[in-house]
Amino acid sequence: MNIDYVLGSKEDFFRFLETISLQDKVAILAHNDLDGISSTLLLEKILGAKRIKADYVEFLEIKSDMAKEVLVKLKDNGVTKVIIADLNLEGIDYEGFEEMRNEMGVFLIDHHPIGEKLIDKSNIIKAVSQDCTCLIVFILGEDLIDSEEWGWLVCAAIFADYSFRSEKNLKFLKSFYPEVEPETISSSVPGINARKISSALIYYKNDPKYVFSLLKEKNLEEISETHEIIEKEVYRAVDDFPKNRKYYPKKGIYFYEIKSPFDILSYVATLIGGADPDKTMIFMMKMKNSVRFSARSSNGGMDMGELMKKGIEGLEDANGGGHVPAAAAQVKIEDVEIFKKRVLEDD
Ligand SMILES: [Mn+2]
Incomplete structure (x- = not known):
């Protein structure tokens, strides 16, 4: 190895x-x-x-x-x-x-x-x-x-x-x-x-x-107990995803907002993204003082790290980046629409 x-x-x-x-x-x-x-x-x-x-x-x-x-x-x-x-x-x-x-x-x-x-x-x-x-x-x-x-x-x-x-x-x-x-x-x-x-x-x-x-x-036993609680929340989002996702045809990106008291953003992104690696997906979740995004595109042919970087360019208190198949970003609440437009619609 x-x-x-x-x-x-x-x-x-x-x-x-x-x-x-x-x-x-x-x-x-x-x-x-x-x-x-x-x-x-x-x-x-x-x-x-x-x-x-x-x-x-x-x-x-x-x-x-x-x-x-x-x-x-x-x-x-x-x-x-x-x-x-x-x-x-x-x-x-x-x-x-x-x-x-x-x-x-x-x-x-x-x-x-x-x-x-x-x-x-x-x-x-x-x-x-x-x-x-x-x-x-x-x-x-x-x-x-x-x-x-x-x-x-x-x-x-x-x-x-x-x-x-x-x-x-x-x-x-x-x-x-x-x-x-x-x-x-x-x-x-x-x-x-x-x-x-x-x-x-x-x-x-x-x-x-x-x-x-x-x-x-x-101690995987205690870890398993928390898993059951989180899993319930996650599957609620997984079930809701096909009903409430939005498709952006210009770039072929699926967009979905997750709502949960737990920070299940990257978990849901990995699970849904992993089950459908040919699609490009961006997930969003509102936090207390900011909004976070998680992007997945295993075989989608798009560089998610670069896309996230493009989305946050010049925005105050924002950060983003990552790998080609998986990346993340965080922006202030007031910058959400700018970020979404750049990532989902702009060339
Ligand atoms: Mn790592």
Whole structure:
């Protein structure tokens, strides 16, 4: 099994770990989704094998000034070394990222496209989009992580991030679950595990660390309980989708607004999008102070990351981007119509 590195190498990572001394305070920052959280769990295993303790762990929501914001906390906690997982921090908050690099030792592991402003490419591993971060970390630590114990989690992350669409990653997944085929993957064991964990992350939206602790204990029972509650909400949206979606023929995009007390946006997008990979779909959900969008187009021939970027261009307090088959965006309530018009109608 190999990772398709775009930037950096396994050697770079272990060289960085060698610079960590007993005096250092180590932090892991990761995306607050399944890929980010499972990457953190496996990073802790690698660090543990090297007798390094992660003193500070934080799961972050994508926000335009996220690096600057978390840097304050890192400094308050005396952190001197940071490993960042599954966040293209250099793309989202370039200035904050560089400030962080000036203040402390930083190593970034990610599979989102490289930030356009990035100049100093040291201490960064970037893989192709299809190699999810958890898989990168698992392969980095293949001699240090117990694959019998944690293979299930990597496979769940592979499902959640669509990484099984690459032939080599599907083969990797099949080495744990020989019966899995792409057509039936969402009802396979790794598919169901991923959906359960994603449900728990929705249910405990403000406490991803709690879900992290459940995963560490492999407490899938409690995770399953939250899944039932979230699943009900999700299927309500799935049933309603064919009735209330709107079709935009110019670009061939289906648009649908999700209404729920839980933040099921990306869950519903992944489920409906995954069931119909030839269609391009954009889902919207109103939050407290903003509106979020989730876009899916596996075989639709449109780049969702670029489309989301186009939609938010020049809008205040907006952010957006992602991968070709799956991307997301967030705008202020007053900018919704501008965003929708750009994404759904404009050339
Ligand atoms: Mn990811």
